Amino acid sequence: MTATSMPPMNSSNDTEAARPLSFRERHASEIRQWRLYAHMFRKSFSSMLGLSLVVVFLLLAAFGPWIVPFPEAASGAINMSSKLLPPNGTYWFGTDEMGADIFSRVIIGARTSLWIGVVITGIAALIGVPLGILAGYRGGWVRAVIMRVTELFLAVPGLALALAIVAALGPGITNCVLALSIVWWPGYVRLVEAKTLSIKEELFIESARSIGARTPWILWHHILPNCLSPIIVKMSMDMGMAILSAASLGFIGLGAQPPSPEWGAMISVARTYMPDWWWYSLFPGAAIFLTVLGFNLLGDGLRDILDPRSRDR
Amino acid sequence: MSLLDIKDYRLDIDTFDGPVHVLKGINLSINRGDTLGIVGESGSGKTVLVRSVLGIGPRNARVIEGGISFDGQNITNLSEKEWAKIRGIRISMIFQDPMTYLNPLFSIGRQISDVIAAHEKAAGHGVSPKAARRTRTEELLDQVGLPNPAMLFSQYPHQLSGGMRQRVLIAMALAGKPDILIADEPTTALDVTVQAQVLDLINSLVEKLNLTVIMISHDIGAIATVARRCAVMYKGEIVEQGLTRDILSNPQHDYTKRLLSAVPDIDAAPERVAARPAASEPAKSRFLLEAVDLKKVYRSQSGEDFTAVNSLSLSVRTGEIFGVVGESGSGKSTLARMLLRLIDPTSGDVIFDGQNISGLSEKALRAMRRHMQFVFQNPHSALNGRHTIGDAIGEPLRLQTKMGRREIEARIEALLDIVQLPRLFKYRYPHELSGGQKQRVCIARAIALNPRLLVLDEPTSALDISVQAQVLEFLQQLRAEMNLTYVFISHNLAVIRQICDRTIVMKHGEIVEQGETEQIFLHPRENYTRTLIESGRKTSQAADL
């Protein structure tokens, strides 16, 4: 990709070698690489859209409670005088059956969603990546055991399995996040295992062994750095999908419980106020959609620049 | 008038960093019945050139100037529909790696008879019935010397050997009775003996079918075997063209001269780098490395045993270059890895400097590795793309010594000096380097700990010829300067003859013949060795002279 484009590197003469190199000179390769990344990313409309959506989402999650017009709406304050109002100048997204401002609740919901996404993908990656590397590198019975268990989890559709787990644990946001984390890690095992298997065959692994490197050194210095790109891409995509799944469980009534400001749970209540009070379900749903879309587009854009072999995927 | 005329042909390819001038004003003409060879190293533009003749060049290519005419017709910018009347019918092509150029999901017969059907459709008369096409397909398979065409018809590409697949591709190319056959590195992916057979086949077809052939190759020997005329390409230009014989015996252009002198000659006695250390330190024994009764058996998934190396014994003297030559599948790479215990042998012993390393514990073996190093075939994948060159060269120091950060940095620079690369390279990444530079980095990494033995597994086979010559010369110098012992593995007999003191010839995991290298080349005792040398000669430059 960049081999042809490096400026010709003339052999260093003695005067140059004597002078300590500046940071810029020492890291010319990295700087160029990041420039190229930035250039490719900026060129793609969908990547930039994804990035913007994610940034807005993160800002809302960080500052939401301080910028919303009715902060008390989050805690389920009741104001019957203003219940079920359509969108207007005061209540931009209308109000719900308790008279709470939907705009405020949607924005405060961003923080819940961020928390959900980070915890689920974080736990999944923390469990899945080491297991995947281990399975891929060690092979033999270690791999057999890890992969059998992984395949077992993957053999039941995630949402169905999560539903069963939440049903066993009892409804609630914590249990919902726990259940989704339990069904999420096998995806990382499979991704990382496949990647490790192919990296393991590369000559540079054998080369590292031939100079006397131990297994932990090889895993840390050679395998992990080469697995990182697909992991980052998957984590970005999974942030969105985890938020969506948690909202789905909330919608069914097994996730976050009303009146907590979680988007799925809001729609779950709003459904009973269909079709006359349409705004009630429209806005939380749009929030989910845009957030998940943002993370997906971002992941897609990251894949384009980090994993050029699958650029067209 | 000539059959194919290329005039002032200029072609750019658009990339991220702007357009690259791939072809810079090519002038070439081929008459009916001619055999033309185009020689060039990677990046010379030869493949893009011949693909343009068939209108299958890269997507983002742009013709800037000039054009190509075929049989009086300008074919520079034809529509797909007009191409259909030419491709495969009047001009057809065979390719480098016959595995990837056959569709894995369709049977051989299906693929060839589809080509026949396409030609019939393009010619305007209706498609003939299946049975007729089958007969024709079997005829074609027979014509290219494939046994049992009827059985072959329903087989799939993965069931065939490399040589057979190349023959299938040739049969496919002949299906339309073309005027011109373009051969794009037709032998590069094949073993030496198979190469010779395929070249023979092309020659016999030229005679029988009165074909016009354009063959491109980086291998001058192959060109000399087939082509009467020859053009030398360098960086998008034809620097020299004429009769192959004249060019080989009396090259005019500097590049051609350099290229020709870089080709190792199988029939030339080597001029050794004389500087053999007169009195090297007294080694514990005369032999630095001995293998006793080495054996490696692989078990495939279906439970069948495959013996890669069978009861093989050898001894390498301190200070010599020990050659191992063999075709693919002869077990030479497995042997190389067992010598350093990168693969554990099924049975047998490896004795390094009087110590049996077969029984060493993991820890002792790791410590031992500083004395014996490996240089891999493909420098492109032997370096971790996420590490800088400095990291790569410094890794053995970090693993095996207690040197401080500053010492390591200094040593890295010293090593870069030794392998004649700029010190600045330690901040660069592998993908920014050329193949030859990368191989030098690999060598620097291998000698970082001052080892006594280097096992080199086809260290130059992934490199261009001129680069190969440089690396080989450098390796010889290095050995003299650092008192090294080499085990040198190669499929290229000419290279082996040039640099090895003693050599073993391997086939099917066993030693066919061994002895002084010169002795083996001048007076081979075994038939297999003779065939190898004969085939090697065919693809070596001296062929037609």
Added chain:
Amino acid sequence: MLTFAFRKVLTLVGTMIGIAALTFVITNVAPGDPARLVAGPNATEDMVATIRTEYGLDKSLAEQFVVYMGDLAHGDLGTSIITTRPVLEEVLRYAPATLELVFVAMGLGIVIGVPLGMLSAVYKDGPLDQVTRIFSISGVALPAFWFGILLQLLFSVDLGWLPVSGRLPLVTRPPEALTGLLLVDSLLAGQFSTFWVSFQHIILPAIVLSFPCLASILRVNRAEMIEVLQSDYIVAARAHGISSFRIVALYALKNALLPTLAMIGLRFGWMLGSTVLVETVFDWPGIGLYAVSSALSSDFKPVVGVTLMIGFFFIVANTLVDLAYAWIDPRLRKA
């Protein structure tokens, strides 16, 4: 080929046993006391104890596991607390509705997704490709339940073209159940009006269910087509004069179909999981709705039953995909 198929079936049985064990672990390792969960929040200690004995929950985990697996081997999935009927019977009663929905949705996904993916690969970076790119990424991001509600608002409430929910109106007499699939049964019975009505009912839920699936089939097929079209054997086919149409529609598609098939298998399972959402939105009387309502009333056996059933369908689908793989790819046949 036969031994290949046999091995696959063996794997299928093994995986089923594994899933059964997995569901057991999930239900029993969960920190909550299942007996208390069943008894409800207001139950006394005595009631909980009674339930514990009644369900065999007082035995050791190992014993419970043996009993559980033994029951499963006999096809006994336990009894629902709410309806007091055998879970297996109920699951089998609801399953056809779910399968019908999934089949129609999958059909939509394949019939639209594969050709669209193919076209956007051939006209890469063209206007169609841009549209399908946005379409396919947003398709995966769309919350099914919300999308369903929006479609209901538009087509059922606003325009009044299609029914809001359900599988058949109460007044319509369902045809004799041969396959359990209403669309098929009504045709077999010659009741074309019933067919039409049930068709109208299935449109919206099938669209909602198929949307993400269609999107990912499209993406995978496009990506694979692009890669295949750049491959050496396609270059060779062009050089030999095979027509572009034939190259795309026959040679390249067959090669690109392999990964697409894998995605179809994967998405089949995903769809089965999503039925819990779509069936909830559209009141579709399938196993998804059954699982949700049981879960909401802490009726645990049906949830496990449905999970097992969904797992079973998923594995069967994947086995079929594996067989199709071997059928298409000669390299796998020998293995």
